[in-house]
Amino acid sequence: MSNPAAEPLQPLNPDEEALVRALGQVMHVLPRAIDTDMVGDHQLPLTEYTALMNLSEVPGRRMRMNELASACHLSLSGMTRTIIRLETQGLVRRERCEEDARGWNAVLTDSGFARLTESWPSHLAAVRRRFLQHFEGFDLDQLARAFQRAGTAETTD
Amino acid sequence: MSNPAAEPLQPLNPDEEALVRALGQVMHVLPRAIDTDMVGDHQLPLTEYTALMNLSEVPGRRMRMNELASACHLSLSGMTRTIIRLETQGLVRRERCEEDARGWNAVLTDSGFARLTESWPSHLAAVRRRFLQHFEGFDLDQLARAFQRAGTAETTD
């Protein structure tokens, strides 16, 4: 069970309730809104943008599927399909991994890099306007650490 | 374009970057983790739980599809399909709306209420343990308001 200790459960108080609902709303709305911006501005869905971006930030502009998937917060199978889409657009190429022939590297092409160069300002603007803007005056570092804790806690407790 | 004013875009500073990445992680991990808890404990997926919960909180334990969809952060067609699943399990029943015969009400059945009664502790525990726990000491009200702003901003700017 999820609550093995079975300490008496307090119902959420109004602030907790409000926060949980608001987070639910944000999780539903934000990715779609940013994706819509990206598609509208550059025909580049957020998932694909994220993959290109992560590739661009790494030496050799290449990554194993595994690493890339977790950098993009995507399942490995989702990553496979995203890379296939990017490959058919010529934005990424796949190479067998030299030190382990089971593995593949996704490699950012020049064309992919160019695509990223033209689209990052939209992404940055969207993130600022739709999200960060609403947190002015917050202690972002403290907040980031709390989210990191929530995002990395064990699956089974 | 998403950035019509075109003010010079500052790249994200490290704190902003960390927050955005951590939020991405949470959006990816949290709903799945809670869903896994709910399915593991009660064979009741999070989406279905959320529908039952929202119905239970309202007088008459009935809601129009529209309202319910937005309360659950689900699209209308997603809601239709969820209610169909709940109906085949006998947890919800559908009735034509009296004051507007185009509309339908989803009505929580006794069986649905019983199902909810036995499963809410798991949900509450999961929300506390996986999310709220990491925000002890925060001003939850202030945080909730910021998320509400981010979650309700216009789609087109």
Place this chain on the structure above:
DNA sequence: AACCAGTGATTGCTCGGTCAAGCAAATGAA
């Protein structure tokens, strides 16, 4: 050398989102 457990990646199935079409009831104008 031959096997086998473990790991990296891909494929099949389902859920949920969007979009477009359809239908029934309501609303408003002629």
Place this chain on the structure above:
DNA sequence: TTCATTTGCTTGACCGAGCAATCACTGGTT
């Protein structure tokens, strides 16, 4: 009244993404 338009919901098509099963290769054991 009648008829066109709008509204509430359902349905189908298609797509993206997650999970579970599977395939492909590795590396250790015998």
